[in-house]
Amino acid sequence: MHIALARPLLPSRQVMHSRGNAWGEQSDSMAVAFDEMNGPGGDLRPAYRELARWLEETPAEALEYRRQEAELLFRRIGITFAVYGDAEAQERLIPFDVIPRIISAREWALLERGLKQRVRALNMFLRDIYHGREVLRAEIVPDDLIFQNPVFRPEMNGQQVPHDVYVHIAGIDIVRVDANDFIVLEDNARTPSGVSYMLENREIMMRLFPDLFARHRVAPVERYPDELLAALRSVAPQSASAEPTVALLTPGVYNSAYYEHSFLADKLGIELVEGRDLIVKNNEVFMRTTEGLKRVDVIYRRVDDDFLDPLTFRPDSALGVPGLMSAYAAGHVTLANAVGTGIADDKAIYSYMPEIVRFYLGEEPILKNVPTWRCREPKDLAYVLDHLGDLVVKEVHGSGGYGMLIGPAATKATIEAFREKLKREPEGFIAQPTLALSTCPTCTASGLAPRHVDLRPFVLTGSRQTTIVPGGLTRVALQEGSLVVNSSQGGGTKDTWILDE
Secondary structure (H helix, E strand, O other): OOHHHHOOOOOOOOEEEEOOOOOOOOOOOOEEEEEEEOOOOOEOOOOHHHHHHHHHOOHHHHHHHHHHHHHHHHHHOOOEEEOOOOOOOOEOOOOOOEEEEEEEOOOOOOHHHHHHHHHHHHHHHHHHHHOOHHHOOOOOOOOHHOOOOOOOHHOOOOOOHHHHHHEEEEEEEEEEEEOOOEEEEEOOOOOOOOOHHHHHHHHHHHHHHHHHOOOOOOOOOOOOHHHHHHHHHEEEEEEOOOOEEEEEEEOOOOOOOHHHHHHHHHHOOOOEEEEHHHHOOOOEEEEEEEEEEEEEEEEEEEOOHOOOOOOOOOOOOOOOOOOOHHHHHHOOOEEOOOOHHHHHHHHHHHHOHHHHHHHHHOOOOOOOOOEEEEOOOOOHHHHHOOHHHHEEEEEEOOOOOOOOOEHHOOOHHHHHHEEEHHHHHHHHHEEOOOOOOOEEEEEEOOEEEEEEEEEEEEEEEEEOOOEEOOEEEEEEOOOOOOOOOOOOOOEEEEEEEEEEE
């Protein structure tokens, strides 16, 4: 593939029809994607000035050579992910784009404040629904959205968790629609993935583009493993030793994110274990080692609730640890993230997050939500059915870009099939306007071109503080006009540079 650099990179004119703008007002106007390199008027934005100069000076052949080097390095390292149900490509490389996404220090400061506020509210919400349920008494959130939710865990009712931290690791998906506003697309509070790609992307970029790094003051992300380990140790149970033992629990080599599990265990200097490596005795968890049993105080689990303990959840699970929930209830082990956090991932609950922030913190949300129609409500359902061709419709429990309808890109047959599905199970869906996600310059077969992106920063919460490494995983929709950035749907990744000004 030959990369022919297009100079200058023109501002994106990719447009999306939408009946609702970013703030829910009805409009039939065309939404133009915000170009993060070239502003609305086509003027080069300050954060991208040095990158633009470097691109002008770099021959197309040199950029293509480094792109191929990056791909070779990823193959050698073995950075892959599995695609369930794809018999022809069970293991894939996630495409990596060598043009970094750049965010200014001022923009990041706003994002950081908003992310900390949101995760703080999420932790308070989760504690409340498993204890006093004041948010339900105040009728902020409908009772049935909690009690009839398949990911609500009654086993956690009244269960105390160390320091009231439920979400130790959060991955909050952020999109941008203009120069001033970052919007939360969804919350990931169970077992958010992707941080290994954030770290590997930076390492590859530093190796291949030292000259470009020399022109910028890029805030480091390398301290993430140290901050994660410190956060996990800080929430160890009181009965733990002075230096608590942390282990990472993986479903095993056939899991789609196994590379990340092994990568993080290595970076943290902790043991990577499967369920069969752990045993519960006297309500304490032990790890089998060559020197005998060793107590485990904190488990960074990448196993879903259903499979954690066959004595409590699914009896057919071979991935979990019999008796783990008993040790958890006794307060002798910390699970990160806590059991039952999936309720915060629910897209119907997401629609109430502005009210949740106000209820617990008495503050206005710093980061806005995407306007959302709740199909469980008759008035909203009627609107959605009338405007299916303009909207994005998502399953409330969906993830990975599966089970969703992008109205403007769908065929009439697909829209009609979705219409019938909505009529049968309206409570299982929400709908949102088709946002024109911001674009960043990306290498394509025909040169540099704008492609839509989102951002997943990783928020760590320990007993004393919440921290965020300056950056995150930028996902990019590599196909022209596509809004789907998920790797399982053909998306790629970029390194995210926060300028340390």
